[in-house]
Amino acid sequence: MTHATLSTASSLITQFSWPELTGLKVLDLACGSGRNGLWFLSQGCEVTFIDQDLSALAELTHDKAHQWQWNLEDGSAPPLPQESFDIVLVFNYLHRPLFPQIAASLKSGGLIVYETFTWQQAQIGRPRNPDFLLTENELQSVFANWQPLHYFEGRLSDAAGTESAKAQLIARKP
Template sequence: MTHGTLNSTAALVTEYPWPKLAGLKVLDLACGSGRNGFWFLAQGCEVTFIDQDLSAMASLKHDKAQLWQWNLEDGSAPPLPIEAFDIVLVFNYLHRPLFSQIAASIKPNGLIVYETFTWQQAEIGHPRNPDFLLMEHELQSVFANWQSLHYFEGRLSDPVSGAQSLKAQLIARKPSQ
């Protein structure tokens, strides 16, 4: 992947037909450079960025942005707030013990936007550790009682670099209760 690719907003975000977004509360979980959260910030959303290393975003000064430097895997982070977010973004990150916290952090009728690598990725590149790779239809299973608005599982090609990856994508709406 090129540096530009790493800093560009994911196609899943830019190509989805979003309703009015201004004023919504968004969590960009394991945000890295914040590329996807920045897109929502530009749409007028309030965005909380969480990552164990926020140094790439140290210069961010925006009244609708919060930076939480949390290690989500070592037990030191507090639990995610309950029903606090309209949209939760998770890209290229998988820590299965967080699934229930992620679901609980989304408001009723809110959305999960999840894209990460499947088990097949190990056949063509990194990551290879099964702890970081979804099993077949795993995202559908985890969010089975949610309304699926978009689901894809298969090969993706980066439009800039041409790099291939095997991923699952899910956009789903949380039940109203």
């Protein structure tokens, strides 16, 4: 994975036809480098970055950026705020116990943007642990009562040509 891959927002975000974004509240959950949330910040959104390690965002100073250094898996983090966000981003992260909190954190009509590895990833690379891999159609099933705007499950290649098995979902909360 190249530095450009780490700092450029996902094509799932940059190629989607977004409505007016200015002023929307976005949660970048398990944000890592923050690349996707930073794209929304540049579009005029207020972005909350959550990760157990926010060192990649240490230089970020912006009045519309909030950083919450939380470990989402060890029970020490407070629950996600309910009905607080217009858009929730989750990329390359899977912790199934958070699904209900993620859904509850979105306002009615808000959008979930989720992309992570599927069970087929174990055949071509890491991660291999089934705890971190979606089963077939799992993401679609978790948000089955939501209005799907985009769904994909299969193999993707990044800018460097590295292949991965992923599921992508953009869906509107009822």
